[in-house]
Amino acid sequence: MTKRGLLVLVGAGLALASATLMLIGIPPAGAADWPTKPIRLVVPSSAGGAADLIGRTFGNALSPSLGQQFVIDNRPGAGGALALEAVLRAEPDGYTLLVSGLPYHVLAPALNANHSFDPIRDFTHIAYFGGPPMVLVAHPSLGAKTFKELAALAAADKSGIDYVSPGVGTVGHVAIERLVALSKINLTHVPYRGGGVAILDLVAGHVKAGCLTWSTTIEHLRAGRLIPLAVTTTERMPEFPDVPTFVELGYPDIVMTAWFSLSGPARMPQPIVERLNQLVNEAITKPEVRKALERDASLVKPMSSTELTALMQSETDKWAPVVRRLAPGK
Numbered sequence: 001m002t003k004r005g006l007l008v009l010v011g012a013g014l015a016l017a018s019a020t021l022m023l024i025g026i027p028p029a030g031a032a033d034w035p036t037k038p039i040r041l042v043v044p045s046s047a048g049g050a051a052d053l054i055g056r057t058f059g060n061a062l063s064p065s066l067g068q069q070f071v072i073d074n075r076p077g078a079g080g081a082l083a084l085e086a087v088l089r090a091e092p093d094g095y096t097l098l099v100s101g102l103p104y105h106v107l108a109p110a111l112n113a114n115h116s117f118d119p120i121r122d123f124t125h126i127a128y129f130g131g132p133p134m135v136l137v138a139h140p141s142l143g144a145k146t147f148k149e150l151a152a153l154a155a156a157d158k159s160g161i162d163y164v165s166p167g168v169g170t171v172g173h174v175a176i177e178r179l180v181a182l183s184k185i186n187l188t189h190v191p192y193r194g195g196g197v198a199i200l201d202l203v204a205g206h207v208k209a210g211c212l213t214w215s216t217t218i219e220h221l222r223a224g225r226l227i228p229l230a231v232t233t234t235e236r237m238p239e240f241p242d243v244p245t246f247v248e249l250g251y252p253d254i255v256m257t258a259w260f261s262l263s264g265p266a267r268m269p270q271p272i273v274e275r276l277n278q279l280v281n282e283a284i285t286k287p288e289v290r291k292a293l294e295r296d297a298s299l300v301k302p303m304s305s306t307e308l309t310a311l312m313q314s315e316t317d318k319w320a321p322v323v324r325r326l327a328p329g330k
Contacts, residue, residue, distance in 0.1 A: 079108030130300030
């Protein structure tokens, strides 16, 4: 046998041995003492975005337990595909992780099918971070203080009423287009490039209605600059007990939050996955984390990695058909 042939044979044997160890529950070399260096956390949004903020919150909470820092790597663009592809190509050793979730693994892939990966099967989905619900709001100058009044105004105007969202295929867009399909209410989408820009025009009265995250709108709701009409939770928000849910209004399908999670490349060692999952579930009980999540009205609950993967699939089954109809040219 040639030297090259021998090296190939040895390499194949090592790969098989590593895979076998993982199958029987024994971590491969390196997993047992992980982490021994900083962990890169890839974020599919720019600094200051919702995904960035929740990633930093959990990164800061997990660092003391792991003895290593989380280095934030912001990679916005292409609906999250740039960030996903960067993690997809990384070694599955626990040193490259991803802020994942509904916007990036469910909605964006359904809107644009021209990607080279399966957003569920090609990643290891580790832990659930949670996220804020969406709220349908109106500017006071519109003259609608309830959802019923908004529907009446829209019906009376042949051109309908424009509403804004952070963009095509975002959670706010999907929620209202589902409402339009079910109710035939005359609302026309005006996509913006992010919630920060949309909220400015809403508060200024340049547009009269919108569907944005609760965290984006909350200060304006408190100040009376915007009026909340309906929220996408199963129960009413405690701070605004008079605001109905879409479920109460007769639309049980419109239950969704802009939730985020923690993922990594496919085939990560199970001991690392379990440790990260445990630490995230512990972190949501810490006062500083709860304070940050409550500030953004993020809804959280402990979830195993298996439950998170099942959530990814169920959300895809529910929302992907809706999103595909929103794609340009459809």
